[in-house]
Structures are given as structure tokens and as C-alpha cells.
Amino acid sequence: MTKTLSRRGLLHGALAGALVLGFDPVSRTWITEAQAGRCPPRDRVPRLDGRLRLDAATREAASGDFGYIVQRTPTAVLEPGSVEDVARMVRYARQRRLKIAVRGQAHTTYGQALVDGGIVVDARPLKKIRFLSGGRAVVEAGALWADVVQAAYGRGLTPPVLTDYLGLSVGGTLALGGIGGTASRFGAQVDNVLELEVVTGKGDLETCSPTKNRRLFEATLAGLGQCALIVRATIRLVPAKPKVKVYNLFYADIGTYVADQRMLLASGRFDYLEGQVVPNPSGTGFEYMIEAAAFYKPPHAPNATALLAGLSDDAPRRQIVDQSYLDFAFRVEPLVAFLKSVGAWSLPHPWFAVFVPVSSVAQYIGDLVADLTPDDTGGGPVLFYPFRRSLLRQPLLRAPDEDFFAFNLLRFAPPVPAVVDAMLDHNRDLFDEAVLAGGFQYPLGSIPLGPADWAAHYGPEWAELRSAKRRFDPDNVLTPGQGIF
Ligand SMILES: Cc1cc2nc3c(=O)[nH]c(=O)nc-3n(C[C@H](O)[C@H](O)[C@H](O)COP(=O)(O)OP(=O)(O)OC[C@H]3O[C@@H](n4cnc5c(N)ncnc54)[C@H](O)[C@@H]3O)c2cc1C
Known part of the structure; x- marks a missing residue:
């Protein structure tokens, strides 16, 4: 049964600006206390432990994401005071054919968490x-x-x-x-x-x-x-474990890099295995870096000779870093703080992320990197690291049927629409090539997609x-x- 707003809800509503009483299904607008006489009981919003906000500043804040590419303004934002509030608002939205989505931190980059003219559930208050x-x-x-x-x-x-x-x-x-x-x-x-x-x-x-x-x-x-x-x-x-030893190994040749990553992946000797495409020291292009880490509890330090045994001699440059577990877990924080301080955190981010099978990865990434320029990345990181397919068990996390590499082009673009559009087109081209190579998108990025792409993405899972x-x-x-x- 629909209840009227509680005293607490009334107070919150008042603090948020206009007090929301209900939604008028004919005009498809919210009814506030100023028009109280116009809100029949059946249209009233349910009692909430949190509050529903209509003010422009809140809706504006929920209208964009980390991509800074698309903007979609919701008609209301729910700040839930309980998980039951989410259920109450979904039921209410459904009855009125209003779209509704959760916004976590909106760190997807192409409008995935946005709702044009519907309701955004701001997840931040639900943090216990x-x-x-x-x-x-x-x-x-x-x-x-x-x-x-x-x-x-x-x-x-x-x-x-x-x-x-x-x-x-x-x-x-x-x-x-x-x-x-x-x-x-x-x-x-x-x-x-x-x-x-x-x-x-x-x-x-x-x-x-x-x-x-x-x-x-x-x-x-x-x-x-x-x-x-x-x-x-x-x-x-x-x-x-309280300590982490990180080994960064640099490679000029993609074939050797891929072979060594696959050997490390299969051996399972490191606790953590990532890698990147990084600018080479001469500034003339890119090279490949394995980032492998072993977690340990002193005095049992990792045995570097055993960990690095069998790797190619093509990785002469090595860096070894020893740090605490928390410093390692929060390792990108200093960079994020810097990017925020210079305003780069709020530049457009037309990101591209795919999973590419091991059988085609050297060819696909090798060709891609051969054409890559510093302007393509805007100085953003390019992640490139392997996965064991057998460890992924959730059917909707789509990935190749064999071991694969994640490739993430985490671009920073100038706030120039033509440049961003060109990067979006580039993402689409790279995506089409990745699909031909047996790849799948990892859906955090900015790839223009249509319904047929999604059906193909889910493949055998689409019907279910x-x-x-x-x-x-x-x-x-x-x-x-x-x-x-
Ligand atoms: C700097 C940075 C680093 C990143 N690093 C990684 C990484 O290392 N590994 C990785 O996997 N990803 C990474 N990502 C991508 C990230 O995982 C996704 O963008 C993820 O969606 C971010 O969480 P969020 O809270 O911002 O989600 P949002 O962007 O808010 O939401 C993403 C999508 O999920 C939906 N959603 C959100 N919450 C819920 C919910 N509770 N229930 C149902 N649907 C929900 C949203 O409606 C939206 O469609 C990174 C992103 C950034 C910007």
C-alpha cells in the first residue's frame, strides 16, 4: 500500500528544496507541496527512509560521468536511506514507466550510469x-x-x-x-x-x-x-600479507612479452600479474612492461631467482619495488591526486577496453601499437595483461573461450568535440578488429554500439x-x- 511521506521524509524533502509529493502521470512531471491539492493518493511517492531530490544542482551532478562525453539529466535523484528505499522507488518507477538506474561512482565513460528523464539512485549513502x-x-x-x-x-x-x-x-x-x-x-x-x-x-x-x-x-x-x-x-x-615485491620487466618485442606473460600466467608463481604498453626510453614509440608482484610476510621475502627463472633474456631492464600491501593497493592514488590537481581528471575519457584471445593477441595488439601515437592516449595508461579463462565462471562476463589478454586504452582527450568524436570512431574501428580477432569488449568504455553488437556480444548467453x-x-x-x- 502506498503511504504518505514520513515526518523525517518531509524534513528531508524540505531541506532538498521542493518537497516531492508524487508524479503526475498525465503531464509526466513531479508534483511538489506547492501543488498539493493536485496529488491524488495513488500518485504519491512512497514513504522513504532517505529522500527524493528534484533540485537542479543534484540532477545536474547526476547527469554526467567519468567520460565527460555524454550528458543525460534525470528528472529526480533518490538518496536512499535504506535498501528498502531502492525497492520502493523501483516499484514506483515501474508503475509510471519511469526508467531507473543506480549510479555508483559513475566511473564508466559513455553514459552507462545515466538516465535521461528518469530516476537515478545515488548509491553513495548505502555504504555499510x-x-x-x-x-x-x-x-x-x-x-x-x-x-x-x-x-x-x-x-x-x-x-x-x-x-x-x-x-x-x-x-x-x-x-x-x-x-x-x-x-x-x-x-x-x-x-x-x-x-x-x-x-x-x-x-x-x-x-x-x-x-x-x-x-x-x-x-x-x-x-x-x-x-x-x-x-x-x-x-x-x-x-x-603485509608486504609486496613488485617486478617491472621491460620488452621491446611483443612476441617475447606475450610468451613470457603466458609462461608466468601458467606457472601461477606471482600473486599479481598485470602489464602495460609504455613509451620507450628513447621517446620514439612504445615498449611492453610486465608488472608482476609477490605478496609476503617478513622475514619470508620472495625468491627473485625462482620467480624470474625461465624468462626471456629480452627483458634486460628490470625495476624492483618493495612496498606495504596498502601502499600497493592504493598505488594509483598519488597519480589520481595529481591529475585532479591539474584538472586532467575531468577531461574527456573516451576509453577502450577489450579482451583478446592469446592466439591472436600478438598480431592484433602489435598492429594496433604500431599505429599508436602519444596523441591517441593523451598520456593515459595502456593496460595489457593476461587472464586464465578457466577462472572466470560468471556467464555474463563475456570473454574468449581460451586464455586471453585485457587491453585497455585509457585515453585522456582535450575537451574538443571533434577530437573526442575521432577517438570514438577509432574505438569503433578497433572494436571491429578486436571482434574479428575473437575479442570481446569489457564494457566500461566508450564504444558506439547498437543492438546487433550486444546480441553478438552475448552470443550463446543472449537468449537466456x-x-x-x-x-x-x-x-x-x-x-x-x-x-x-
Ligand atoms: C580510474 C578508473 C580505474 C578503473 N580501474 C578498473 C579496474 O582496475 N578494473 C575494472 O574492472 N574496472 C576498472 N574501472 C572501470 C570500473 O570498474 C567501472 O567503470 C565500474 O562501473 C565503476 O564502478 P562505478 O561505481 O563507478 O560504477 P558506475 O559507473 O556508477 O556504474 C556502472 C554501471 O553499472 C550500473 N550499476 C552501478 N551500480 C549498480 C548496482 N548497485 N546494481 C546494478 N547496477 C549498478 C550503473 O547503472 C552503470 O550502468 C576503472 C574506472 C576508472 C575511471
Whole structure:
């Protein structure tokens, strides 16, 4: 039954500017207290523990993302005071055919978290973290991985897989997959989730896991917010070792780099395995860098001879860094702080991210890098590192059928529309070539895609995803910014 706003809700609404009473289905506008007489009980917004905001500043703040390429302004922003608020607003939105999506940190780059004329759920207030026995934590969707890492480390634990940058929401990365250097040992973040609490597109608050409601679980993890919104996740934690030894090995030749990465991946001797395409020291082009790390507890320092045995002699330049686990986990923070201080953090980011099978990666990336210029990246990092296919178990995290490499062109563009458009076109061309090479997009980036691309992306999973969508979000209200349905 729809209830009227609570006193607390009234106060919050008032503080947020106009007090929202309901939504007029005819004019498709919100009814505020000034027009109270016009709001029949059936149109009233439900009682909320948080608040629904209509003010221009809040809607404007929810209208863009880290890409700084597209802008879509919502008609309202929910600041949930509880996970039940999310269910209440999804039910309300569904009845009125309003689109609704969660905004974690909006660190996707092409409008994926945006909702034109609908409702954005700002996940940030949902940030509680509760530790359970047996190396588990129940985390609300808006919590940052940075906070999870800090809190877990105080208990001698860590999430098994971390993203490189930790200022991302737990719900946001679980909606995509969540990859990082320890995925070579543990799979993606979505492979380390024990249970989820979600709100389906029907507005039902449900619990799901590999053994309970499995279909919903699998439609949600890496599900890009299409069937359900994550409100809580029970995640696995593993013991954290206090120190990290990082080995950076530089290669001129892609074939040797790929061979050595594959050898390290297969041997499993490092805890963490990433890599990059970096400018070469002569400034004439690019070279390849393995970034491999071993976690340890002093006095048991890693044995460098054993770790690096069997690598090609083509990597004469080596750098070794010894640091604390937390410094390692937060290693990109100083760079982010610098980029923010010079304004580069809010430049356009037409990012490109794909998974390319090992069998075609040297050819595909070798050709791509041969044509790459510093202007193409704008100084942004180019990540390039391997994965074991057998460790990825969630069906909607699409990847090649064999071991593969992630390739991420994390571009920074000048705020010039023509330049950004050219980069988007370039992304599309690179994507088409990646598909021909057996690759898949990792959907954080800015690749112009149409419905046929999504059907091809999901391939054998497409029929099940469409069927799950019909069942869990029958009115297609969830997460329009992905452009899938
Ligand atoms: C600097 C930087 C570094 C990054 N590093 C990595 C990395 O190392 N590894 C990696 O895997 N990714 C990385 N990413 C990409 C990142 O994982 C995605 O952009 C992710 O979506 C970010 O989380 P977010 O909280 O910003 O999500 P948002 O961008 O807010 O949301 C992403 C999508 O998921 C939906 N969504 C958000 N929350 C939920 C929820 N609770 N339930 C259902 N759907 C939801 C949104 O509606 C949107 O469609 C990086 C991005 C940036 C900008």
C-alpha cells in the first residue's frame, strides 16, 4: 500500500528544496507541496527512509560521468536511506514507466550510469560494511572498494581481487565484472561473490546465490544492471600479507612479452600479474612492461631467482619495488591526486577496453601499437595483461573461450568535440578488429554500439539474458544507459 511521506521524509524533502509529493502521470512531471491539492493518493511517492531530490544542482551532478562525453539529466535523484528505499522507488518507477538506474561512482565513460528523464539512485549513502566469521563481509552496493580494503586489512584480510583504482563502488564493479592483477589467481570480482541482495525490475527485494535463486544471481553479476540492482553483496575475503615485491620487466618485442606473460600466467608463481604498453626510453614509440608482484610476510621475502627463472633474456631492464600491501593497493592514488590537481581528471575519457584471445593477441595488439601515437592516449595508461579463462565462471562476463589478454586504452582527450568524436570512431574501428580477432569488449568504455553488437556480444548467453530480462524486469525500466534493451 502506498503511504504518505514520513515526518523525517518531509524534513528531508524540505531541506532538498521542493518537497516531492508524487508524479503526475498525465503531464509526466513531479508534483511538489506547492501543488498539493493536485496529488491524488495513488500518485504519491512512497514513504522513504532517505529522500527524493528534484533540485537542479543534484540532477545536474547526476547527469554526467567519468567520460565527460555524454550528458543525460534525470528528472529526480533518490538518496536512499535504506535498501528498502531502492525497492520502493523501483516499484514506483515501474508503475509510471519511469526508467531507473543506480549510479555508483559513475566511473564508466559513455553514459552507462545515466538516465535521461528518469530516476537515478545515488548509491553513495548505502555504504555499510559488516564482517562475518569465516572470511566474509556483507557490503552495501555504494561502499567503495577503498573502504572495504581499509576495513578488511585491519582484520588481516583483503578482497581477493582489487581493481587498480579503489575509488569505485562495489555494486558498480560487480555489475561489470571487476578485474585486476590478482584475477590471474582468483578470477574476477564477480567470481568471489557468495550471495547478493538485489532489487529486481519488478521492485522485489530478493536474495540470490549459487545455490538459491541461481538464475537471478547469474543474471545480476556482470549483468550491467539489466535484470536487477545490487543493494548488498556478501563477498569472500582472503588473508592479507603485509608486504609486496613488485617486478617491472621491460620488452621491446611483443612476441617475447606475450610468451613470457603466458609462461608466468601458467606457472601461477606471482600473486599479481598485470602489464602495460609504455613509451620507450628513447621517446620514439612504445615498449611492453610486465608488472608482476609477490605478496609476503617478513622475514619470508620472495625468491627473485625462482620467480624470474625461465624468462626471456629480452627483458634486460628490470625495476624492483618493495612496498606495504596498502601502499600497493592504493598505488594509483598519488597519480589520481595529481591529475585532479591539474584538472586532467575531468577531461574527456573516451576509453577502450577489450579482451583478446592469446592466439591472436600478438598480431592484433602489435598492429594496433604500431599505429599508436602519444596523441591517441593523451598520456593515459595502456593496460595489457593476461587472464586464465578457466577462472572466470560468471556467464555474463563475456570473454574468449581460451586464455586471453585485457587491453585497455585509457585515453585522456582535450575537451574538443571533434577530437573526442575521432577517438570514438577509432574505438569503433578497433572494436571491429578486436571482434574479428575473437575479442570481446569489457564494457566500461566508450564504444558506439547498437543492438546487433550486444546480441553478438552475448552470443550463446543472449537468449537466456533476454528471457531473464522478461522475467525480472518485464517493463524494461532498469539501467537504460547501457543501451542493450
Ligand atoms: C580510474 C578508473 C580505474 C578503473 N580501474 C578498473 C579496474 O582496475 N578494473 C575494472 O574492472 N574496472 C576498472 N574501472 C572501470 C570500473 O570498474 C567501472 O567503470 C565500474 O562501473 C565503476 O564502478 P562505478 O561505481 O563507478 O560504477 P558506475 O559507473 O556508477 O556504474 C556502472 C554501471 O553499472 C550500473 N550499476 C552501478 N551500480 C549498480 C548496482 N548497485 N546494481 C546494478 N547496477 C549498478 C550503473 O547503472 C552503470 O550502468 C576503472 C574506472 C576508472 C575511471
